[in-house]
Amino acid sequence: MLGYIFKRLVYIIIAMYLIISATFFLMQLAPGSPFASERELPAAIEEQLNAKYGLDNPWYVQYKDYLVSTMTFDFGESMKYKGRSTNDIIAESFPISVALGLQAMILAIGLGVLLGIISALYHNKLPDYVSTVIAILGISVPSFILAGLLQYYLSFKAGWFPVSGWKGFTYTILPSLAIALGHAGSIAKLTRSSMLEQSNSDYVKLARAKGLGKWTTVFKHTLRNALLPVVTYLGPLLAGVITGSFVIEQIFAIPGLGRHFVTSITNRDYTVIMGTTVFFAIILLFAVLIVDILYSVIDPRIKLKGAKK
Amino acid sequence: MAQNDPNLEKISPDMFKVVGGRFNETEQLSQKQVSFWKEVFYRFSQNKLALIGLVILFIIMGMAIVVPFVSQYSYDQNVGLYNTAPSAAHWFGTDDLARDMFVRVWEGARISLFIGLTAAAIDLVIGVLWGCIAGLSGGRVDNIMMRIADVLTAVPYLLVVIILLVVMEQGLIPLIIALSITGWVGMARIVRSEVLSIKNQEYVLASRTLGANKWHLIKRHLIPNAMGAIIVTMTLTIPSAIFTESFLSYLGLGVQAPMASWGTMASEGFKALTSAPWRLIFPAVFISLTIFAFNAVGDGLRDALDPKLRK
Amino acid sequence: MKKKVLEVKNLRINFKTYAGVVQAVRGVNFELYEGETLAIVGESGSGKSVTSNALMKLIPQPPGIYADGQILFNGKDIIPLSEKEMMRVRGNDIAMIFQDPMTALNPTMRIGLQITEVILKHKKVSTRDEAKQRAIQLLDQVGIPYPEKRFRAYPHELSGGMRQRVVIAIALAADPKLLIADEPTTALDVTIQAQILELMKEIQKKSNTSIIFITHDLGVVANIADRVAVMYAGQIVEYGTVNDIFYNPKHPYTWGLLGSMPDLDNDADELLRAIPGSPPNLISPPKGDAFASRNEFALAIDFEKEPPMFKVSDTHYAKTWLLHPDAPKIPLPESVARRIEGYQKEANNNGQ
Numbered sequence: 001m002l003g004y005i006f007k008r009l010v011y012i013i014i015a016m017y018l019i020i021s022a023t024f025f026l027m028q029l030a031p032g033s034p035f036a037s038e039r040e041l042p043a044a045i046e047e048q049l050n051a052k053y054g055l056d057n058p059w060y061v062q063y064k065d066y067l068v069s070t071m072t073f074d075f076g077e078s079m080k081y082k083g084r085s086t087n088d089i090i091a092e093s094f095p096i097s098v099a100l101g102l103q104a105m106i107l108a109i110g111l112g113v114l115l116g117i118i119s120a121l122y123h124n125k126l127p128d129y130v131s132t133v134i135a136i137l138g139i140s141v142p143s144f145i146l147a148g149l150l151q152y153y154l155s156f157k158a159g160w161f162p163v164s165g166w167k168g169f170t171y172t173i174l175p176s177l178a179i180a181l182g183h184a185g186s187i188a189k190l191t192r193s194s195m196l197e198q199s200n201s202d203y204v205k206l207a208r209a210k211g212l213g214k215w216t217t218v219f220k221h222t223l224r225n226a227l228l229p230v231v232t233y234l235g236p237l238l239a240g241v242i243t244g245s246f247v248i249e250q251i252f253a254i255p256g257l258g259r260h261f262v263t264s265i266t267n268r269d270y271t272v273i274m275g276t277t278v279f280f281a282i283i284l285l286f287a288v289l290i291v292d293i294l295y296s297v298i299d300p301r302i303k304l305k306g307a308k309k
Numbered sequence: 310m311a312q313n314d315p316n317l318e319k320i321s322p323d324m325f326k327v328v329g330g331r332f333n334e335t336e337q338l339s340q341k342q343v344s345f346w347k348e349v350f351y352r353f354s355q356n357k358l359a360l361i362g363l364v365i366l367f368i369i370m371g372m373a374i375v376v377p378f379v380s381q382y383s384y385d386q387n388v389g390l391y392n393t394a395p396s397a398a399h400w401f402g403t404d405d406l407a408r409d410m411f412v413r414v415w416e417g418a419r420i421s422l423f424i425g426l427t428a429a430a431i432d433l434v435i436g437v438l439w440g441c442i443a444g445l446s447g448g449r450v451d452n453i454m455m456r457i458a459d460v461l462t463a464v465p466y467l468l469v470v471i472i473l474l475v476v477m478e479q480g481l482i483p484l485i486i487a488l489s490i491t492g493w494v495g496m497a498r499i500v501r502s503e504v505l506s507i508k509n510q511e512y513v514l515a516s517r518t519l520g521a522n523k524w525h526l527i528k529r530h531l532i533p534n535a536m537g538a539i540i541v542t543m544t545l546t547i548p549s550a551i552f553t554e555s556f557l558s559y560l561g562l563g564v565q566a567p568m569a570s571w572g573t574m575a576s577e578g579f580k581a582l583t584s585a586p587w588r589l590i591f592p593a594v595f596i597s598l599t600i601f602a603f604n605a606v607g608d609g610l611r612d613a614l615d616p617k618l619r620k
Numbered sequence: 621m622k623k624k625v626l627e628v629k630n631l632r633i634n635f636k637t638y639a640g641v642v643q644a645v646r647g648v649n650f651e652l653y654e655g656e657t658l659a660i661v662g663e664s665g666s667g668k669s670v671t672s673n674a675l676m677k678l679i680p681q682p683p684g685i686y687a688d689g690q691i692l693f694n695g696k697d698i699i700p701l702s703e704k705e706m707m708r709v710r711g712n713d714i715a716m717i718f719q720d721p722m723t724a725l726n727p728t729m730r731i732g733l734q735i736t737e738v739i740l741k742h743k744k745v746s747t748r749d750e751a752k753q754r755a756i757q758l759l760d761q762v763g764i765p766y767p768e769k770r771f772r773a774y775p776h777e778l779s780g781g782m783r784q785r786v787v788i789a790i791a792l793a794a795d796p797k798l799l800i801a802d803e804p805t806t807a808l809d810v811t812i813q814a815q816i817l818e819l820m821k822e823i824q825k826k827s828n829t830s831i832i833f834i835t836h837d838l839g840v841v842a843n844i845a846d847r848v849a850v851m852y853a854g855q856i857v858e859y860g861t862v863n864d865i866f867y868n869p870k871h872p873y874t875w876g877l878l879g880s881m882p883d884l885d886n887d888a889d890e891l892l893r894a895i896p897g898s899p900p901n902l903i904s905p906p907k908g909d910a911f912a913s914r915n916e917f918a919l920a921i922d923f924e925k926e927p928p929m930f931k932v933s934d935t936h937y938a939k940t941w942l943l944h945p946d947a948p949k950i951p952l953p954e955s956v957a958r959r960i961e962g963y964q965k966e967a968n969n970n971g972q
Contacts, residue, residue, distance in 0.1 A: 137597075148593075262560060
């Protein structure tokens with residue numbers, strides 16, 4: 001197990017290096033500078049600003065400086081909001097995104113698995129059709145469109161939920177629902193086909209041959225095996241929730257990290273872009289690693305590549 | 310147990326002549342012999358959802374081709390009416406620049422579909438080439454190529470796409486490039502696994518026949534078997550591309566005005582949600598329908614091509 | 621007088637499919653006594669698995685239909701039983717052993733728990749500990765070494781033979797009177813096969829269990845069966861003791877089966893007699909004798925009327941027009957006759 005973790009960490013470091021470097025060079029290639037979009041600055045001042053941020057150094061010097069500072073997790077100051085350190089921005093807004101993200105994930109998994117199980121157990125009967133339709137809606141309607149529609153009909157017109165902001169539990173419902181529904185649909189489909197597949201296997205037949213009832217068989221035998229593939233979806237789920245947050249936080253005016261990321265892109269705020277990118281990438285890479293380990297723990301048959309059991 | 314029935318009706322003696330079996334009959338397969346693709350087609354047509362999806366696709370593509378030609382308005386023409394609700398003259402209403410929404414939606418259909426299909430096609434080409442080369446070469450080349458694919462999968466897709474777009478300036482081509490940049494990995498993996506499984510069979514045959522038959526085997530076996538998986542993957546890549554495109558357009562990274570994809574139209578529609586909801590609803594509905602239709606058809610194809618016949 | 625454990629009368633089972641109604645089992649009759657082993661032999665599609673699944677009412681009710689007949693277990697017909705009542709029978713009175721031990725066990729559940737599950741469900745003991753003790757006893761009985769340790773093992777940690785022993789232990793857990801073994805040795809190596817068969821015979825001797833053994837392998841039949849039912853196209857075409865079937869087969873299909881068995885004592889030059897053709901479509905079963913078109917000894921009447929069961933002796937019946945008093949006397953095909961000679965010689969040598 002330890003050997004496996006070590007190998008994965010090496011991969012993570014390589015991937016991080018590639019991402020960091022790629023981000024840097026892309027920023028270099030990008031037209032425009034953070035100062036260009038503002039009103040015309042006198043040349044002298046612009047020179048000073050460039051010097052302060054080291055933007056007038058040759059690229060390899062900037063690259064070296066960048067790598068060094070990244071290693072020490074020093075993402076510098078925001079170029080747009082002078083005086084605000086990138087790390088502060090991240091520290092402030094990330095917890096909010098975490099809350100939103102976790103809620104969305106729990107919703108997605110809970111709803112998705114439930115719909116999938118119902119679909120499978122009432123195969124080809126009414127509950128199956130209803131669940132399948134809901135799942136399809138979730139998959140087909142992009143989350144931001146869903147968010148807009150929810151906002152319009154349930155907040156603006158019906159007044160059941162607050163329209164935007166992040167000031168209490170009721171503020172979290174619509175945003176997390178908007179993010180979760182799309183993934184709930186995918187999870188429902190996955191759960192459904194997995195349950196159907198397991199229901200046809202020999203050990204389920206044997207369970208019935210033992211005299212176990214239909215529901216006992218499902219909960220004690222089928223379910224555990226059917227949910228295994230769902231665990232592998234957790235990685236993409238997290239990635240999807242993060243990207244979902246970019247737009248949903250904008251629509252619902254939630255001060256999370258996703259929104260800052262998007263704004264920093266529009267503003268060409270390089271330091272914040274790079275800091276946030278690195279941050280997100282680390283989270284995602286570690287999340288996938290954790291999911292893989294989790295999967296091997298849950299399924300006694302799995303031996304991780306390069307691990308000794 | 311039934312036994313000799315004394316009441317057995319008298320049977321004429323020549324019924325007891327030995328006539329032997331009718332072996333020709335039994336060799337005929339009891340079911341009509343159908344070609345592989347016909348069977349696939351049959352199974353596909355049993356899937357109601359897939360059929361609905363197919364019909365929707367035909368309608369949408371048909372409208373996308375026809376409407377901009379036939380319509381009396383062009384997509385950037387000022388018709389004098391600003392932000393009007395759907396009416397007899399303008400079936401989908403008009404927007405804030407007094408443009409007819411109906412023709413704009415179908416013009417947008419062209420663009421969104423073009424983006425989706427092209428991105429998927431690029432993924433197809435790169436993916437198939439990559440997978441074939443990796444699978445056929447084997448050994449270190451295969452190893453390296455798949456490692457690269459692994460690393461690319463690890464990298465968060467959307468981050469890369471967004472940053473690329475920021476760098477490349479917006480526009481149709483950069484958008485398509487950004488969309489296809491990591492999507493080909495899935496296709497490559499599938500193609501490679503098909504190649505590997507065919508390769509193993511091929512060696513067995515090759516040891517008995519002359520080596521010259523290798524290309525023949527590739528044509529006869531690899532293409533039909535892999536074709537199924539390739540088609541399914543492509544069909545499922547397209548809605549993902551359309552989804553991502555609309556997402557990016559919302560972030561302001563999509564195509565430039567006055568060209569409008571469904572995504573940009575939805576994005577603009579958002580701003581007028583309270584006053585002119587139809588500007589969001591129509592593009593939104595068609596985005597969702599198209600994504601659903603491609604998914605349904607893709608799933609239907611996948612089930613139809615599945616050799617494990619269920620039922 | 622031995623007790624009759626099972627009597628099947630005129631069982632008919634159909635399946636509704638998209639292509640039509642498949643008549644999988646078409647009027648099957650047999651009996652089974654205490655402590656006896658009945659082997660059901662046939663090729664794929666003969667209906668043997670459907671019959672065995674039907675005995676425990678494990679056929680999914682759509683698309684399966686119990687079209688006719690009775691299944692009398694200890695005198696009581698179980699077909700009209702409700703699902704709840706059936707649950708008390710399954711595992712408890714009648715138990716099943718499946719073909720593939722790899723897939724028959726739940727891969728994510730420890731094998732000990734898979735055994736205690738049966739014990740606790742049918743309330744054979746009152747505490748979990750007692751169930752565990754009994755499970756360990758069973759594991760020992762089926763020949764698994766270090767049973768206390770193995771109790772906590774997962775199926776993939778055991779070899780194929782071990783897994784099948786666990787499946788047998790599960791079947792025995794609630795002390796059933798009838799064991800249905802559906803090709804339990806097909807997926808195993810030959811040496812393991814022999815061990816499993818020995819195990820089953822041992823168990824039968826100890827607990828006087830009746831066994832229905834489904835197989836396509838006549839060698840296994842010779843080893844373990846008291847009586848044999850040969851099935852073809854959903855019907856039993858020959859039925860008798862194991863001696864009846866091997867030394868005095870009367871149905872051309874049985875001849876075919878005996879003749880197509882590879883035999884070490886065979887002359888290497890002798891051609892293996894395969895039965896040409898394939899089984900008929902059971903959506904529209906042919907008129908007359910279903911085996912007729914593959915039967916080189918078919919009579920004209922075989923294509924017109926279905927033959928009744930003719931009695932050969934008190935224990936031996938065969939469903940073929942060749943046994944009609946007016947039918948020509950067809951001698952055994954040479955290869956079959958030679959086989960039988962070989963068996964008899966071997967039996968004499970073994971002092972049977």
